[in-house]
Amino acid sequence: MKGTEVIFEDVSKxxxxxxxxxxxxxxxxxxxxxxxxxxxxxxxxxxxxxxxLIHPGRGSITVLGLSPRDPEQLMRxxxxxxxxxSAPRWATGMxxxxxxxxxxxxxxxxxxxxxxxxxxxxxxTEAAGRKVAGYSKGMRQRVRLAQAIAHDPQVLVxxxxxxxxxxxxxxxxxxxxxxxxxxxxxxxxxxxxxQEVDLISDQVILIANGMIVAEGEIRGVRDEMSEHxxxxxxxxxxxxxxxxxxxxEDHVTEIKMNDDRLGLLVLTRNREEFSRALTRIALAGxxxxxxxxxxxxxxxxxxxxxGGGRA
Amino acid sequence: MTITKVQVQQAWTIARIEMRRAFxxxxxxxxxxxxxxxxxxxxxxxxxxxxxxxxxxxNGLTQARxxxxxTKGEKVDEILKxxxxxxxxHEWTNRREDEGDRDDKxxxxxxxxxxxxxxxxxxxxQRVIDLRFTNGVLVEKHVRFFRDPTDDRRVFAxxxxxxxxxxxxxxxxxxxxxxxxxxxMLDKTLHFWFLTPVRREVLLAGKYLAGxxxxxxxxxxxxxxxxxxxxxxxxxxxxxxFIAAAGWSHAFWYAAAATLGCLxxxxxxxxxxxxxxxxxxxxxxxxxxxxxxxxLPAALQKLSVLYxxxxxxxxSALIDEQQPLLRLLLAPAAPxxxxxxxxxxxxxxxxxxxxxxxxxxxIEINYSTE
Ligand SMILES: Nc1ncnc2c1ncn2[C@@H]1O[C@H](COP(=O)(O)OP(=O)(O)OP(=O)(O)O)[C@@H](O)[C@H]1O
Ligand SMILES: [Mg+2]
Numbered sequence: 001m002k003g004t005e006v007i008f009e010d011v012s013k014x015x016x017x018x019x020x021x022x023x024x025x026x027x028x029x030x031x032x033x034x035x036x037x038x039x040x041x042x043x044x045x046x047x048x049x050x051x052x053l054i055h056p057g058r059g060s061i062t063v064l065g066l067s068p069r070d071p072e073q074l075m076r077x078x079x080x081x082x083x084x085x086s087a088p089r090w091a092t093g094m095x096x097x098x099x100x101x102x103x104x105x106x107x108x109x110x111x112x113x114x115x116x117x118x119x120x121x122x123x124x125t126e127a128a129g130r131k132v133a134g135y136s137k138g139m140r141q142r143v144r145l146a147q148a149i150a151h152d153p154q155v156l157v158x159x160x161x162x163x164x165x166x167x168x169x170x171x172x173x174x175x176x177x178x179x180x181x182x183x184x185x186x187x188x189x190x191x192x193x194x195q196e197v198d199l200i201s202d203q204v205i206l207i208a209n210g211m212i213v214a215e216g217e218i219r220g221v222r223d224e225m226s227e228h229x230x231x232x233x234x235x236x237x238x239x240x241x242x243x244x245x246x247x248x249e250d251h252v253t254e255i256k257m258n259d260d261r262l263g264l265l266v267l268t269r270n271r272e273e274f275s276r277a278l279t280r281i282a283l284a285g286x287x288x289x290x291x292x293x294x295x296x297x298x299x300x301x302x303x304x305x306x307g308g309g310r311a
Numbered sequence: 312m313t314i315t316k317v318q319v320q321q322a323w324t325i326a327r328i329e330m331r332r333a334f335x336x337x338x339x340x341x342x343x344x345x346x347x348x349x350x351x352x353x354x355x356x357x358x359x360x361x362x363x364x365x366x367x368x369x370n371g372l373t374q375a376r377x378x379x380x381x382t383k384g385e386k387v388d389e390i391l392k393x394x395x396x397x398x399x400x401h402e403w404t405n406r407r408e409d410e411g412d413r414d415d416k417x418x419x420x421x422x423x424x425x426x427x428x429x430x431x432x433x434x435x436x437q438r439v440i441d442l443r444f445t446n447g448v449l450v451e452k453h454v455r456f457f458r459d460p461t462d463d464r465r466v467f468a469x470x471x472x473x474x475x476x477x478x479x480x481x482x483x484x485x486x487x488x489x490x491x492x493x494x495x496m497l498d499k500t501l502h503f504w505f506l507t508p509v510r511r512e513v514l515l516a517g518k519y520l521a522g523x524x525x526x527x528x529x530x531x532x533x534x535x536x537x538x539x540x541x542x543x544x545x546x547x548x549x550x551x552x553f554i555a556a557a558g559w560s561h562a563f564w565y566a567a568a569a570t571l572g573c574l575x576x577x578x579x580x581x582x583x584x585x586x587x588x589x590x591x592x593x594x595x596x597x598x599x600x601x602x603x604x605x606x607l608p609a610a611l612q613k614l615s616v617l618y619x620x621x622x623x624x625x626x627s628a629l630i631d632e633q634q635p636l637l638r639l640l641l642a643p644a645a646p647x648x649x650x651x652x653x654x655x656x657x658x659x660x661x662x663x664x665x666x667x668x669x670x671x672x673x674i675e676i677n678y679s680t681e
Contacts, residue, residue, distance in 0.1 A: 048676065052505065053502055054675040054677070069672070070510075071505065071507070071508060071511070072508050072509065073508070075506055075508035075509075076508045082502060084502060086499035087500070089498075090331070099328060102324050103321050103507045103508060103509055104508055105320070
């Protein structure tokens with residue numbers, strides 16, 4: 001029987017004495033699922049477990065009914081963009097994506113075609129002939145995404161895929177996730193910021209200290225969340241100009257300028273409106289180097305979200 | 312487990328990709344130096360020989376039959392008539408008596424009479440014949456082989472067994488095969504392989520194949536080059552006869568020993584690279600194991616790579632029988648026959664690879680994300 005879910009049954013993983021994850025039971029249906037938790041909470045551990053890079057100390061895992069110990073089957077339906085930011089030194093973007101494809105049985109030309117399509121989807125065709133080692137952080141993020149989607153997998157596992165992306169690319173990447181989810185596939189991604197993913201996710205799994213804290217649809221809490229002002233740090237060249245533009249938005253409640261005049265701290269009541277406003281500003285030609293949600297204390301968020309009901 | 316066609320193709324694809332790394336790794340340049348050392352050394356030696364031969368035969372060769380006919384007591388003129396083109400000719404006058412070792416008394420009684428002395432040497436293409444004359448009469452005749460092909464071959468056998476098998480191939484395979492998995496752990500790139508639809512055992516096979524091809528080309532090639540460089544200056548009839556009779560088979564067995572050395576040591580170091588983090592410790596342990604092996608009971612000896620490799624070498628590296636200690640140190644107790652040696656080595660390799668394939672399915676990516 002071929003399953004349709006990613007299933008963790010009572011899974012624990014220790015690294016020696018260090019807890020990775022503890023007694024995790026999860027049933028992940030198709031759609032966009034976000035794993036959210038602070039640094040060191042076990043997000044990467046869960047993803048490595050479902051792709052067979054590490055093995056559980058106890059419990060069992062299946063991905064669409066397949067065991068992660070069987071890469072021959074599993075990796076045909078799974079694509080994993082890791083958090084490890086390393087690429088073979090010798091490879092260009094094109095080689096990096098197409099080399100793996102030859103192991104799926106594609107001929108060299110087929111592999112190149114598919115790699116090209118994948119690079120197209122992440123907007124990296126221009127840099128395809130350059131060495132990955134010379135890519136920027138965001139480009140490396142994207143080339144790993146291209147590699148994960150190149151063989152058209154049913155289950156996409158993406159570790160912090162939005163990290164380091166500029167707003168435009170971020171929007172494109174999110175629409176790619178939505179496309180995949182709409183086709184009935186799994187898109188499992190991780191983030192340490194809830195605001196970054198709650199709007200795009202069908203399901204959110206909150207994890208802290210290796211344990212699942214909350215799991216389910218986030219829509220119920222979203223309205224409540226939107227009343228809660230969110231903080232963002234914007235990195236940009238012309239901070240005062242962007243500050244004045246943002247000040248015209250009525251969802252923005254407060255703006256503080258950084259001392260170096262290269263950053264802004266913005267409080268907004270509506271993150272959706274806020275991200276639309278930023279896109280407008282970016283499209284108008286103002287350079288925005290990055291947007292970082294600054295409510296990184298997920299602990300505080302948990303308090304807020306689930307009323308301090310942490311186990 | 313049945314092996315499918317797809318798996319074979321995957322292993323070969325991996326091998327092709329990994330060969331580039333195995334051949335061209337920047338960390339691995341020294342491997343080439345090790346492999347080429349015998350060839351370079353013998354080539355240098357050969358050049359020197361050629362140079363000296365050129366000097367000896369500048370005045371032409373003298374036939375062996377002629378130089379053999381010289382006998383003590385002959386006059387220098389007769390000799391020069393029969394062999395008019397010596398390679399070397401030097402004359403001087405000695406105030407002292409010929410047999411200068413006589414005691415003082417003797418010397419004092421005799422009046423000092425100058426003696427004409429002369430040294431003439433001939434070269435017959437293989438031997439140098441040194442003749443000494445006193446007052447025009449042949450008093451001494453020394454015959455030495457200018458170059459002894461048997462000597463060269465013995466030196467090659469010694470270098471091959473003690474340098475090439477024990478050190479060059481040992482450390483070369485350590486460099487090449489340990490790097491296959493451990494190097495990728497250090498570079499944090501191993502997970503790319505684990506995320507392809509390839510069984511870990513197939514990945515292991517592909518990587519092993521890449522290392523094997525690279526090390527065989529480097530060390531098998533190095534052995535053949537070295538052997539050729541050793542034979543190259545030996546143009547004499549005996550040497551040609553040897554090459555025709557046994558040269559090819561010896562070259563084959565040296566290359567075979569080098570290749571099987573890569574096969575055996577390669578599997579050992581591949582497994583060690585999977586099981587252990589630090590390469591120094593297994594290298595030291597294995598080196599120790601291989602070197603004390605001759606003292607172990609026969610059953611344990613058969614678990615060493617060197618035991619089989621020594622049995623494959625076509626010529627003994629033992630200098631002579633008069634060094635019992637050396638003999639004890641270096642000789643395998645009971646050399647295996649060649650076919651048994653090959654079989655034994657393949658079995659040892661298969662056993663080690665089987666253990667490695669168990670290890671590779673358990674291996675986890677434990678490098679961190681930062
Ligand atoms: N290879 C390892 N060896 C030892 N401990 C590890 C290892 N990998 C992870 N851990 C520990 O396991 C816990 C969970 O780590 P994990 O990498 O899964 O967190 P994460 O949620 O992905 O964090 P981040 O947001 O920083 O990526 C942490 O306490 C971490 O220190
Ligand atoms: Mg992580």
